[in-house]
Amino acid sequence: MNKAITDGVVFQPTAFAAGLGVWSRTDGTPGSATYQGVATAAFVPADQDFGGCLEMAKTEATQRLRYMGQTPILPGCYLRVTARVKAVSGALPSVRIAGHAVRAGGAHVTGLVETGPAVALTAYGRVVEVSAIVGTGTRPGVDMAWGTAPVHGHFGLDLTGPTGGIVRIDDIEIEDVTSVFLRTMLNVVDVRDYGAAGDGTTDDSAAFEAADADADGRTILVSAGTYRLASSVTLDHRVVFEGRVTMPADAILALTKSFDLPTYIDAFGDERTGFQKAFQALLNNANHESLDMRGRRIDLSGPIDMQAVVPNRTSFAQRRVIRNGQFSTSGGSAWAPTVVTSQATYAATNSKRLTGVTNVANVPVGALVTGAGVGREIYVTSKNVAAQEVALSESLSDAEGTQSFTFTRFKYMLDFSGFERLDVFVLDSIEFQMGEVANGILLPPQGVVNKIRDCTFNRPHRRAITSHGTGCQGLMIERCNFVSYEGDLTAQNRQSVAINTNANDVKIRDNRASQFRHFLVMSGAQGLISGNHFFQGDGNPNGIRTAGIVIPIRACNTTITGNYIDNCFVEWTNEREALPDNTGGFGFAGLSICDNVFLCSDVAPTFSFIVVKPYGRDHRVNGFNVSGNTFRASGVAISRVERVDTSFAPLDFSRMRRVTFTNNTYHNITYATANPLVVAHTQASHSDTWVIDTDHNLPFDAYARDVDAIAYRSRLRNEANVSEWFMPYTAAAMGGQRNLVHVIFPEPVLGDLNITVRMD
Template identity: 55%
Template sequence: MNMAITDGLTLMPPVFANGLEVWANGDGTPGSTTLDGVPTAAFVPADADFAGCLEIVKLNATEQIRYMGETPYRPGMYLRVTARVKAMSGNLPNVRIAAWAGDASLTHVAGLVETGPSVALAQYGEVVEVTAIIGSGQRGGVDMVWGTAPAYAHVGLDLTGPDGGVVRIDDLRVEDVTVAYLAQMLGAVDVRDYGAVGDGVADDSAAFAAADAAAQAQGGEVLISAGRYRLESNVSLASPARFVGTVEMPASARLTLTRNFNLPAYADAFGDETEGFRRALQALFNFADHDALDMGGRNVDLTAPIDVHAVVGTRDSSAIRRVIRNGSFYLRDSAEWADTVVTSQASYSASDPKRLSNVADIANVPVGALVTGAGVGREVYVTSKNVGAATLELSAELHDAVGTQNYTFRRFKYALDFSGFSDVSRVVLADLEFQCNSLGSAVMLPPAGLIFHVRDCFFSNMKDRGITSTGRGCQGMLVDRCQFLSREQQLPVSARETIAINVNANDTKIRDNRAVRFRHFVVSGGAGHIYAGNHWFQDDHEPDGIRTAGLVLTNTNVKMLINGNYIDNSFIEWTNEHDAAPEHSNEYSFGGLTIVGNIFTAIDVAPWFSWLVVKPYGAGHYIHGLNVTGNTFKSLNGSINRVEKVDDTLAALDMGRCRNLRFEGNLFTAIDQVTVNPVTVQMDQATDAKTWVVAFDGYLPFDGRARNVENIVMEGEIRNAAGDGVYAYPFVRVERGTDGDAVEVVWPEPVHGRVHITGRVDAPN
């Protein structure tokens, strides 16, 4: 780049042969004494070495010679000023290039270096060339660093040292040598040309802003050349930026790269992927021009959790779509991943069901900690705390904890931790991998928010959890096409502790995911969820092995669809463990669940294993809305008793109140007792009897009671003892037999024959 050519600048002063009236015996500013008519200066038209030259007698301590015209100067420009001189007689002086710096208002720019290196004239008649470079940046070979303030120069030279010598000076030469500095950086504006120092101490923020403005005007990029640049305030670059050097900033200051907003650029800027990611994340949540941070396929090593709220620094909530995509996080061993564990005494009352009060040592109880203790269900977390009031707010109710006891609070550590925010919505994590290496967990959601979306991500070897919700930040959450790999795959099922996902709020969509050998795939509170197309499996190599629930439902009326999943060596457990008053009262009981079109598989399990287990935590509950249709159930290496059951460890279901239960159109392989409702059985009565007892023999779901008869169809004639046909229609008595799973068909007289009778475990709606 040569501005003399590109901008049409005239740099060369006129030759001395054109007259000395434009040359000053001073600084060159208007009003300076010119050399024209000065008896100690004259033009020499012929010289053995110079075609024409100025001859001057040095009479002053510093004899100044300046061109009175304005030699243009621009930021980013480098000018080389050259003079050839020789001593003729008298004392031998020193010579140096010099210039006076002026700004656009014709005012002197003070504080700049305005002289070049001094050269001593050693002998008479020897031609000596002196030179100096004027430029805006602190670059190699630049003698006078002028920054961005000057607009022009009065160029010339100084004679210093002993007085009385006679010196001849050839015509001055001024050249644009910018190309020497920018030959490999065409189209780039170097921050050093705009005053950046790059020593890690001086604040270069203003220089970055000035270079960015120049790059925008030129349509080029900002070059951050070699160095360590300290930026004390926010810097936003609207031009593309290329980092050879690096920057450092206080935590409160932000670097925003609007034209190349991606992790590779930030990693180059800060010289480190981890710090680069933090800074890019900070910019993502504080700047509206970009909705997505592309990690460019880069890996970020983490030796400590990333507290996203602390990194962002300036806001407690966000409702604008923000995407982090296309990269990986690799957890490295350090003490920062260790769980924080506190045991404290606290009190619980069912009248305030999501609060612990009178919490001892509450200041040390971490927000986001998992709560365990007597009467505490699975995946209950500390959502917030009030130290002054000694209270903790919980993510779910406790089912049997009224009174005072000791609780354990365990705070897991997460690669990305959003819990410091009050409310965050519309965050998307896409195409990411979390390599947790059994050191930490992956993602903790904010305590409140909507539509957190995780898609096409891999979660591997989490120490404790994959995705954790400690409050309502999972409302409407979407988890699509992710893979969750447990660190406990080689352990027996009974020894596993890790959980892939938990949910507290409503309306999540968990779709097309794969989860391998966790204790639980999802612990699901709330309602309105859709689980579709997932494959979760939890087997081990133990014969007749214990299996745990893949999907745990912790509320009764769930309004939920479980559709098209591959439920492998695990089961669906339906509880009400997040209910402070688990006994049934004036509320909906177990209902609103649709299980359609799933594949259920088990291998090497004990006969008492079942794929659907209802476990009431209090008495009086019943089923009032369950649809299990179109599923395939298959057991390998041994059969199982039945596909569904009630776990009555704490309480039984009241099957006498069952309503709206459909269990039909399913396929069974290696299941001792198939389950159907409504179910049609064939009754053959060989001897004459007025009352026929029809047993449904376990067909009804949950070994329930035969509460209704939908239909009776006689096959062939019903005959009496005389062999005559009996055409009267019988009536029925339901819920007969020891277990209430039989019905009585009552005829007007003793008869024999065959009927098909359809019974139900539930009452009409």
């Protein structure tokens, strides 16, 4: 910075050759006495050392020389006043730079240092240079720190010491030297001042560390250039990058006081590289727990292998967060899925493994497995090339023997599959713009209590969040928005899945999902699905709908509560059982569907909101609670809200246990299912056996297996119209469909009663 150059400010006094009338003998203020016409001072036009100069005799104890021009004093501006002096004859005095500080209005500012250090003249003809720096700030090297009260000064020099000597003085110079103080004024340490070459070849690591060690609270400036850092570097001060750095993949740049994505992007000159190096530092430095993307967008031409970015770590178990940014893609061949078809053998006794896999080396870990008898969202967890084996995330329901399997490896923006384990990791407030070609997140194969919250997953190619192992143990997905690009397709032709999980204790809360094939395929037990809104309708009349939630295990111990389930259904199945026949255990158990809003429109009348789909024989429901829900069909009346899909097997209605359907509300539903079911019966003719029809209103149109209570609504009357006080007994599961109850009296009677019937 130089005000003379940038703002045209004039600091330099006029030369002595222009006349001595502007050079004061006192303080330099207007009207003060000058050296013009004084006998003891004269301009010497030619001097062997100075050219033109002022010659003067020292006649006073302090002989003063001040320029009467007003030299401005500007905040943040530092001036150096310089004089070159030599003794000619007589006594040898001392010389110092001096000034006179003046405030606005012309008054003298008192109490300031107005002289610089004195230098003695020790020989005749020897040129001595004296200087002093004046400025507003008290900084090292400033001789006269005047603050902001003075608006200008009158500068020159003083001759002190013995009188009687004659000296010659060269033209006095005043120059802006603010740039000398920039290092402290701007609070900046430039790495080039510590030996950094910035040529892209020299290893500048030591220079960076030296600058950091000397910064003492100031900001480190990486000025223009390309700096090669051959080893890991930690900078404990704030840093600003004008230039760029390059590093080996395994070298870590830890910016402990400037740890945010924009700084790393500035450092490496590339968004993707900056993010990768910032993530590497996140997992290798205890000074920060989160990486703030500061709203920056990372445009990806291909997936990021998150473990490859951190080659020194295969697992991590401390809380770390990535937040506040966006990933997007412009497409490209790197997003094309890898598809491998291989022959393999499956045995139910080794239920999570394929053996004898041909071409096993080419089967990608994290690939979706499809084939005959393979359930939904089964993935490759690992492989053993030497043994020709592939480990599966879940068992297969009906794939015994040898067949061809297809392995489809989708490409994910953030791919964590390379880690062995990753715990308590958080993705917060990130938008994934997948452009119909990329997929969102592939979780690590193992991990607990990872969290994805307040994120947006927009237009994934096939998957938004995928678990190919147990990295979803305790997973929390909260307040996220999932948007499919398949909204124009009929529901049954959609292929995208928002979320799948395999492990226990998953919490899916307060999310929104639009027009996927499935919102959630959730294996594992002790799950909580609450507060979500997911809708999967299309514009076709009598349209087919797909499952919004798929629970593919029997003993799920899962609660679905407070959701808005729109034009889709909950499917409960056991398609992940290698031996699907029920040979023991609880059967379909532990599911609660409570206080949800169910809505459908323009669907086929056979549509149901809750579907149980057994694989194998002899299955029953043993613990199922459906209560407090609102079921509504719009534009069409559907038959019932629940049904059994018997594509592979029926349920055994004779063994149903602990099924509760209560306090639900039904709109445009033909059969208002309840269990226990209260049936109001009127017996208009005398009979000793009253036949009570449950009229298909028991859940799943199951058997009327038991009676809880009978309450008479009118008096019993025999054939003589005389009141009777009989206590009948009941026979349940009567009739060809076993949905009738017989109430049996000792003699024919008629009357009215309410009977509470159970199907469990």
